[in-house]
Amino acid sequence: MLCGRTNVNKFLIEEQRRNPSLVGDFSMLMSDIVRSCKAIAQGVSRGSLADLLGDAGSENVQGEGQKKLDVLANQAFLRHCEWGGHLAAMASEEMEDIFPIPSENPRGRYLLVFDPLDGSSNIDVNLSVGSIFSVLRCPENCSGGAPTAVDFLQPGAQQVAAGYALYGPSTMLVLSVGNGTHGFTLDRNIGEFLLTHPNLVIAPETREFAINASNERFWEPPVQRYVSECLAGQSGVRGKDFNMRWVASMVAEVHRILMRGGVFMYPRDSKDLSRPGRLRLMYEANPMAMIVAQAGGLASTGSQRILDVQPTSLHERVPVILGSRDEVERIERYHREHETGEDQPFSSPLFSTRTLFRDD
Numbered sequence: 001m002l003c004g005r006t007n008v009n010k011f012l013i014e015e016q017r018r019n020p021s022l023v024g025d026f027s028m029l030m031s032d033i034v035r036s037c038k039a040i041a042q043g044v045s046r047g048s049l050a051d052l053l054g055d056a057g058s059e060n061v062q063g064e065g066q067k068k069l070d071v072l073a074n075q076a077f078l079r080h081c082e083w084g085g086h087l088a089a090m091a092s093e094e095m096e097d098i099f100p101i102p103s104e105n106p107r108g109r110y111l112l113v114f115d116p117l118d119g120s121s122n123i124d125v126n127l128s129v130g131s132i133f134s135v136l137r138c139p140e141n142c143s144g145g146a147p148t149a150v151d152f153l154q155p156g157a158q159q160v161a162a163g164y165a166l167y168g169p170s171t172m173l174v175l176s177v178g179n180g181t182h183g184f185t186l187d188r189n190i191g192e193f194l195l196t197h198p199n200l201v202i203a204p205e206t207r208e209f210a211i212n213a214s215n216e217r218f219w220e221p222p223v224q225r226y227v228s229e230c231l232a233g234q235s236g237v238r239g240k241d242f243n244m245r246w247v248a249s250m251v252a253e254v255h256r257i258l259m260r261g262g263v264f265m266y267p268r269d270s271k272d273l274s275r276p277g278r279l280r281l282m283y284e285a286n287p288m289a290m291i292v293a294q295a296g297g298l299a300s301t302g303s304q305r306i307l308d309v310q311p312t313s314l315h316e317r318v319p320v321i322l323g324s325r326d327e328v329e330r331i332e333r334y335h336r337e338h339e340t341g342e343d344q345p346f347s348s349p350l351f352s353t354r355t356l357f358r359d360d
């Protein structure tokens with residue numbers, strides 16, 4: 001019996017009443033985002049039946065091949081959120097430039113940035129994918145003139161709301177409007193997201209980590225140290241065995257961490273020196289950092305809290321280490337110890353890549 005369950009619209013209206021800084025049509029904007037996710041969930045679940053799998057034959061701004069569903073999911077966000085009068089502009093992984101609200105529609109006070117279909121390399125093999133979104137306030141000067149990309153370049157700590165939809169065995173929406181992290185499950189019978197996981201909390205300790213281990217040779221020494229200690233298990237310095245998972249879909253990894261703890265790493269690596277990491281700050285790292293922080297976890301680059309990073313461009317990349325607080329703090333400590341040369345001599349900067357003692 002579902003009577004009495006809180007649906008996401010009721011939840012958002014109550015949050016807006018509770019928080020006077022959520023001005024204007026905030027809950028209406030969130031409802032538009034929710035509708036976008038429902039439309040994408042429908043497309044993802046139809047898959048081959050609706051001829052929605054496979055490549056679109058185009059590339060996004062990062063030079064990555066787009067899937068048909070990448071393109072459709074991007075359109076779903078644009079079409080559901082452009083007309084309500086709540087937004088001044090949008091930006092997405094799939095578009096090089098920002099999308100100002102068309103002049104025939106009223107312009108609102110918020111900015112929306114999103115990854116319409118994260119993990120889309122998984123879509124053709126029917127594994128979990130998701131959408132990630134972040135809501136920012138439009139700065140003062142952007143309500144008058146036309147918004148520009150610079151208006152989006154706000155640290156994650158200034159996000160008004162963040163969330164993701166996970167298109168898995170069930171479709172879930174997880175969001176934060178700055179008052180905890182809450183999970184909703186899509187009831188397809190009534191077409192509504194119902195509050196099923198209020199006040200999610202990430203356990204501070206864990207025995208599970210997630211990293212793409214095929215990149216090991218490119219990682220920085222602090223991450224190599226952390227992972228090798230986990231792998232050493234009970235007989236190593238950690239004194240306990242660890243388990244490893246890698247779905248290659250950030251939404252699924254973060255969701256697992258919210259459900260049962262763990263740490264997720266896509267650290268800085270030396271595979272491509274032009275990139276400080278793989279994940280995008282504005283529409284992957286920042287929203288996930290808010291979700292995780294509001295659930296009691298932490299998100300860091302290794303040397304700085306993600307939410308404090310000042311963005312310099314819309315599509316910039318950043319190293320990401322997030323999840324259970326104790327583990328993320330440990331990895332941050334390993335980065336500090338590496339910088340000061342306090343970690344093992346073979347991996348410290350004094351003896352390694354920047355060593356005075358190298359003989360080459």
Ligand code: AFP
Binds near residue numbers: 122250266278
């Ligand atoms: P896409 O959205 O381009 O599919 O990328 C997804 C993602 O950025 C993130 O969800 C994963 O953590 C990561 O890629 C997996 O990447 P690897 O294939 O390098 O493990």
